[in-house]
Amino acid sequence: MPAPADTGRRNAIPVLYTSGTHYEVGYDVGRTFRGIIEDFLASFKELQDNLLPAYESPKGRAAYDQTLSSLQDNFPQYVRELQGMADGAHVPFHHLMLLHMDQVVPMNCGQERSAGTNGCSSVCVNHDGQVLLGHTEDALPETLNHVYLVSAHITEEEPQGKWGIRREGFTALCYAGHLPGFCMGYNHHGLVFSINVISPKKVLAGKTPRHFLCRALLSAKTMEKAQQILRDRGTGSADGFSVNMSFTRQEGDHLFHNAEVGPAEEADESPMSILTISPGEHLLHTNKYLRLAIPEANGLCMESSNHRHARANDCCPPETRAALLALLSDTNDTVYPFFREGGDPDFVKTVALGVFDVVDKTWTIWMKNPQKADPLLTLPLLFTWAD
Template sequence: MSTTERKVYNMFERRHAIPIIYVRGTHYDVGFDVGRTFQALIREFVNNFKPLNESFLPLYNTPQGQKVYEETLDVLKQNFPQYVRELQGIADGAKVEFYKLFLLHMDEIIPNVVDNNNSIDAPIGCSSICVNEPDSEILGHTEDALSENLNNYYFVSAHIISDEPQGKYKVKEERFTSLCYAGHLPGYTMNYNHHGLVFSINTLSARKLNSGKTPRHFITRALLSAENFVQAQQILRDYGTGAADGCSINMTFLKQEGNRVFHNAEMGPAIKPNDNESQLNILTVSPGECIIHCNKYLRLKVPEVDGLIIDSSIERMQTFQSFKPPKTKEDVIKMLGDQSAKNHHVFRDNPGQEEFLKTICVGIFDLKKRTWSLYKDNPKTNEPLVVLPLVLKE
């Protein structure tokens, strides 16, 4: 290789590569193979992710932080032991301490419960658009994250088979494809399963979070097992425990009878520590309607944090409202690639520079064609890097 071809790696430079693993086995086996395969990405992410190293870990090393950590882990061992084993497999395969990966899945719970603080005051969040027209059924999504995530993610296409029913919902088989942040369980970005459930996630930031409840990352992991809309609602309600934090889920089922319908579910944390289910509000749209959602509660009356995540969500919604209601995939691409706003663009990128937040990729699910297109760059001016088929159970 000549000296002109050599390149110094810059973690803030957008790379045109998305690795994928096809894996089958038990929950632990699948986790282990994911961790082993993506060990370098996972270790790099854990070492460089500032919220983990500057906030979550220092608080974890306090008595109060340990209490919140153990209360939450105990609930998950009781309700979702298979996903705890899956995460343990990722940790073992990547040779990373389990508690560090679990803290990533707890996200803001420890800072909020211990310090009554949202440790990240940034315009974090994603934008999702669902179009439901006779000739165009589209779910589009920007995946926006801290810059450390820019090149640290991958596809997991997994077939999990268990000898015995697993967890509170007694699941024996799961088959899905999910875009995953390094070291994270599947489910919290863009996803589909072999029952035909297609969904994307928008982070929502409630002002008050709960210890000893189910973190949203585990609820959306469980959602990958849902066979129908009734099961999806049951999982989001999380009867008996309830969510520790909140998010928005945009979803549809490819195998549903009758006309296409899309749902937006706003999930909020259990109101009080002794409440045993999530708050939930579901909007359903029929043909001729659309859903647009960012990172602010629109219907569920949940007190939210102050700061840039709300400011960003409001400005992105204002940008979307400046367009005519979307009718086609091209309309969705124009909206998700927009950079016209004064402060908070829909597609966020400053090439080659260190920014706190970036749009790390854009996904377009075409439900008519049953494809999932993934763009590493602005979809307005670039072709997708990969187009995956949506493969369903016969």
């Protein structure tokens, strides 16, 4: 009997453990998840209808080449990691690189920002005994069932890239064909984090795509290093995003930090705003700037964010695990809910929901709405402090 065309929301996620160089780890990811990557690329309308046609235009190809040249100068190890993934999955390298450049190529050949780059809600809870980072991973509908977990230890003989990193260890949720770091995850130095995309009106060629800054963040040992990575002095970010993070190794009180990052227009480093969430506080961040005064694109990204913040004001404050889950699984707003199932006009879907418990050192993941389903798995946060 043939498989149904629509398999629905699956309650499953594959996990890969791998070690080696950046290229070897990328190759293992591509080889292991070849089928998932191929299926995703074939069905992903954003790639077929927007990114590839823009790449074929003279201005789009120039933006691609300029951005790739910058990445090869600053982050050659992550370019090799992506090349390994393409080789392992037997897919064209430029198809995967276009996913990572996102709107850099189309918006620099005259197109408006695609409605496809939006999603995710994050909640930092820092209350007595409740130190939690919750996150809904929201993406285009084709991404549903096309995610996996990668747990990697990377070792190189020589320092790599602009920050001179030789070793990395992390576990991260990944979209098919994407480098780790752009969703949620943790590294073995004790950093846990989640990402919210933001849509500024301008996206810049020749700067560092946000996917690569998030990938680099998986190497950060300290908050100082994380800020250095996000500022990306010498180049700066091409696009907008925010990071919700906690360095669980630090002494003293537990702290969360929210970093809003903007495109480095007429500058060689990213504009950035840092907010610290101290004990007794909590924070919701969606897909709009709360502090940086950077012009943003109107549309689904902004409209949905406004609805989610308005709904949060009507809910119980997320001061406990139960309240956090109630908020992130909320569907009271039937047009722009927190847990998204796709529809009109909000076609985005929540592909996973995760909660990091900093006190218990666990990461719990749901693939279905927690209102109706148990978590699929709980992973221990395995931190090591050796360089």
